[in-house]
Amino acid sequence: MxxxxxxxxxxxxxxxxxxxxxxxxxxxxxxxxxxxxxxxxxxxxxxxxxxxxxxxxxxxxxxxxxxxxxxxxxxxxxxxxxxxxxxxxxxxxxxxxxxxxxxDEVYSKQSLECLNEAYKKLLSPDGGLYKNRIAWLESARLIVIAQNLAEKIRSDSMRYTYKAAEKLIRSKFSTILNPDIHPETMQPSYFCEMDWARGKEGKGQEPIEKTSVYVIYTFASWQSDDQDELDSIKDIIDFKHINQRYFGARQFLEHG
Incomplete structure (x- = not known):
């Protein structure tokens, strides 16, 4: 004021x-x-x-x-x-x-908090990927809420800052969903098979909801219209900017 x-x-x-x-x-x-x-x-x-x-x-x-x-x-x-x-x-x-x-500050803060909470929903107690229908649904809902909040941000500077923070959280999702870390997710049966051990106790695990799978994996995926910050550097690579201690990297950049 x-x-x-x-x-x-x-x-x-x-x-x-x-x-x-x-x-x-x-x-x-x-x-x-x-x-x-x-x-x-x-x-x-x-x-x-x-x-x-x-x-x-x-x-x-x-x-x-x-x-x-x-x-x-x-x-x-x-x-x-x-x-x-x-x-x-x-x-x-x-x-x-x-x-x-x-x-804008409120929208950005609340959106990032929702994304962080959505990531935590997918973590099992042992730090792995949590195979639980409810957890995936809650995570997907939080992602959608976060995206709706982010759309309300008007300031260009705040939107730019938000996008940078969002990419950090997206990288966490990409890591936890990485099939190299969790190869079981390479098979469709991971998302739809029943947990029969729990089923015998009358607590059968239902298949993961398709909508939640779509929302979560879409958020973790790099979209074709996303700008890559490295694109602006590809044409100005100069190996002389690399310290000579990093001999292998310098030689690779110089000679390919």
């Missing part, structure tokens, strides 16, 4: 500075326009000793200048109203912008 008030005050001061020279020039011009005909007509005449002549002179200047001054005053009122209107608009715009920033 303080920044908004300072901006509004600065803008108002600048407006006053811009209008002041115009008002002074207008006053001088009007005064000259009023005085010039009188001076032209009576410049050759001496000063009158008659009070009635001075009365006529005063009535002339007073009548004409009062109209000019009234007009300038009216213009000043309009300028003041316009300045105040611009100041209020600036303040309202600043308040809206600050509210948007606060909202």
């Amino acid at each position: 303080r920044r908004v008030a300072v901006e509004a005050s600065t803008k108002q001061q600048n407006t006053v500075k811009n209008w002041a020279p115009i008002a002074i020039i207008a006053l001088i011009t009007c005064t000259t326009a009023v005085a010039a005909p009188w001076l032209w007509q009576f410049s050759a005449s001496g000063l009158s000793s008659s009070t009635s002549d001075w009365g006529v002179f005063g009535d002339y200047f007073g009548g004409v200048l009062s109209t000019v001054i009234s007009a300038l005053g009216f213009i000043g009122i309009i300028a003041t109203i316009k300045t105040q209107s611009e100041t209020i608009s600036t303040q309202l715009s600043g308040i809206a912008q600050e509210k948007e920033i606060r909202d």
Whole structure:
């Protein structure tokens, strides 16, 4: 709020500075326009000793200048109203912008918390991949909620920061779902087979819901429209930037 008030005050001061020279020039011009005909007509005449002549002179200047001054005053009122209107608009715009920033921070924070919680839902007590229908459903729901919150972020800078944090969490999903770590997920039966041991106890494990599988694996997958930050570096690779201690890497970059 303080920044908004300072901006509004600065803008108002600048407006006053811009209008002041115009008002002074207008006053001088009007005064000259009023005085010039009188001076032209009576410049050759001496000063009158008659009070009635001075009365006529005063009535002339007073009548004409009062109209000019009234007009300038009216213009000043309009300028003041316009300045105040611009100041209020600036303040309202600043308040809206600050509210948007606060909202973006909340959306970003809550979205990232949902993604982290969604990842935890997939972890079994021993740190592996949790094969549980409910856990997968809850994880998928949290991912969808996080994505909906992220769509509400308007600021480009906040969205860029959010995307960077989102990629870190996505890499965690990619790791826990990596078939090299959990080769059992390479088979469709992993997602649909029953846990017969629990079934004998009347606690049969139901197959994992297809929707949850789709949501989770889609989030963990690199999409074709995702920008790769390394693309901007491919054309500027210079092995000389690598310390000579890393001889193998330098040779690889130099000779391929």
